[in-house]
Amino acid sequence: MSGGSYYVPATSKWPILGSLAVGTMMVGTGSVLVHGRGTLVMGLGLVGVLAVMALWFRDVIKESRQGLYDAQMDRSFRQGMGWFIFSEVMFFAAFFGALFYVRTFALPWLDGEGAKGVAALLWPDFTASWPLLDPPGDVAGPVETFSPWQLPLVNTLILVGSSITLTVAHEGLKEGYRATTRNWLFVTLLLGISFIIIQGVEYYEAYHHYGITLQAGIYGATFFLLTGFHGAHVIIGATILAIIFIRVLRGHFAAENHFGFEAACWYWHFVDVVWIGLFLFVYVF
CATH class of the missing domain: 1.10.287.70 (Helix Hairpins)
Structure with a gap:
């Protein structure tokens, strides 16, 4: 070349x-x-x-x-990470698409709207609403849903805050302030672990007090698919950050050469953005 x-x-x-x-x-x-x-x-x-x-x-x-x-390999790593995150975007887009399809098309059809209104013959008393607390047929729906202004809001603030602390750590690395990088990266890792713990508490409450399970109609299925896969990504991201933290302690990154650190930042920011979408369309609206 x-x-x-x-x-x-x-x-x-x-x-x-x-x-x-x-x-x-x-x-x-x-x-x-x-x-x-x-x-x-x-x-x-x-x-x-x-x-x-x-x-x-x-x-x-x-x-x-x-x-x-060399520089060519650095470009290769960046392109690979970019395409990987793009594939993850499409992964979540499929589940968000299923959620929007159910809410925008399927429920109104079951309620007798449009050309597909013949479906209403199966459940004449069905009324379209979201969240669907009383599914048609023999499916048991959830008793109630989570208030977005309690645990979901706390987790939102935690993840948004973790993006800020990670950015501070990244800027510290670029400026050569290793103590700043180490300390703020550690704070980011603690915030990520806190998110996972709080989501575990939320799942316990969902199963034992709210009747929200994978068998609780379309609401339960979409709730756990979206939040569950996101939670898995948070665990993966926290694992990546833990490894990066160990590498920072060992002095592996330099101000001008630290794509491993930067790739971890890309992934964590992606996870945060997905959660904002979940908070808005699963919990709030």
């Missing part, structure tokens, strides 16, 4: 091992869903995926610390 270099990575066993681990996990998961057995296979696959990720990332960190990556 004219005017620069092109890094060719060494032969790696991790891609094929990662594919085998994911395949094993999917076979086990499919067996559990269809036949009710296969938990061991699914668990072994999950352990394999986590092991491959940890060892593969370890090698990437070593190669970066050895100075093997």
